Amino acid sequence: MTDSRAVVSTGKGEPVQLVTIDVPDPGPGEAVVRVQSCGVCHTDLHYREGGISDDYPFLLGHEAAGTVEQVGDGVRDVAPGDFVVLNWRAVCGVCRACKRGEPQYCFDTHNAAQPMTLQDGTALEPALGIGAFTERTLVAAGQCTKVDPQARSAVAGLLGCGVMAGIGAAVNTGGAGPGDTVAVIGCGGVGDGSIAGANMVGARRIIAVDTDPTKLTWAREFGATHTVNAAEYDTVEAVRELTGGFGADIVVDAVGTPQTFKQAFYARDHAGTLVLVGVPTPDMMLELPLLDVFARGGAIKPSWYGDCLPERDFPALVEMYQQGRLPLEKFVTEEIGLGDVEAAFDKMHRGEVLRSVVNL
Structure with missing residues (x-):
């Protein structure tokens, strides 16, 4: 003892x-x-x-x-x-x-x-x-x-915890890779982890969405190529405008509310992937037209702890940090x-x- x-x-x-x-x-x-x-x-x-x-x-x-x-x-x-x-x-x-x-x-x-x-x-x-x-x-x-x-x-x-959850949401769950467009809604520690992860694997365009200008500034330090102040602009329209009208290949919801989930759902490209890593509260309920879920295709994936395997991911990410890549x-x-x-x-x-x- x-x-x-x-x-x-x-x-x-x-x-x-x-x-x-x-x-x-x-x-x-x-x-x-x-x-x-x-x-x-x-x-x-x-x-x-x-x-x-x-x-x-x-x-x-x-x-x-x-x-x-x-x-x-x-x-x-x-x-x-x-x-x-x-x-x-x-x-x-x-x-x-x-x-x-x-x-x-x-x-x-x-x-x-x-x-x-x-x-x-x-x-x-x-x-x-x-x-x-x-x-x-x-x-x-x-x-x-x-x-x-x-x-x-x-x-x-x-x-x-948080940084791994964010990196894993983009890379492990979302499958981000070279050339992808990735949007991240919510730029706290988890969201910035997703941005850093998308940047680490070579995503072509990384869009950070938040209502706090300070957090958007932080997001750029982790690799965001574009920022959207959701207090001033419609998130879905802004993401589509920045992706040639199509929407992002992967959208990470790092907030976890019905509002941000819907934004993520409609801000992704057809057959795109929505990753939910923000944690909802027990009282939250979601309504979506089932036809939209069917018609848009793609995937909706919850991400718990960034789908990480610590013995695989922690040493690799520390090595990338030591090399100046993360x-x-x-x-x-x-x-x-x-x-x-x-x-x-x-x-x-x-x-x-x-x-x-x-x-x-």
Whole structure:
């Protein structure tokens, strides 16, 4: 058992607290990771606001990189000293998706079996099964993906969630490639990840759509060739005008509302692909003429975690970053301490940051 400082959410909408928690020694198939950096993601804020569940207290943080300190019995793929990026999709290897060679769709992903606790013994619910706003965290060993140890932890850790979801939405789910036209609706961390991914694979035209001029400026830094302010222009008409009247080959909805989904649906070319990576709320309902769905052809694809396979994608993307082909460092707006998470949430609300990253 190890003491560790940690950021915990104790109630809906209440400011987070910096407390000391207990981290168990790893059991079979588990690992303790010394966290070096962890990004502040909107999902952490959703946990604090009760948007995920009401299983308080939550141990927040999940976009993390660090060094393995201990491993439990049976762990073979990682060892103490390994530099790893944490992922929330530790695949089982035996479900029907894994057996048919599609582990990125694993139906039985898992986390550590033992709980981390407050010092009074109260079990903590770790965000996305990770809980990394802490000096040390306990995870399933399969949640640890080894990457180049020369990579900066503040940058590499962002692949653990939002940036990977965005890159994967464009490349893995959408199948973007050389010569394609790609439109991205919503230019936060996930949307900019899609833009960076489309640029990385050689898309010919990349159209960024948002209502915030600052976010559109950021989008250009990741490779957007054109921008559309949706507060001033009709999104569908603007995308069509920029694509010869046809619409984009791939449209990524990184917002996830009925309005943006419809915009994405009609902004794509005939037989084009719509990728939904923005997360809707449970109350949202969608109405579309079924004839339009039939007549336009193509594909409508939800993208969960960018359809990534961490052991395949994380090392490759870190290598591309190291080669200067993927500007991951541009996602990092500021680097902060554990005690600054609540202030980072406020900056997120105001749209002042793309990513705040906690360094430990």
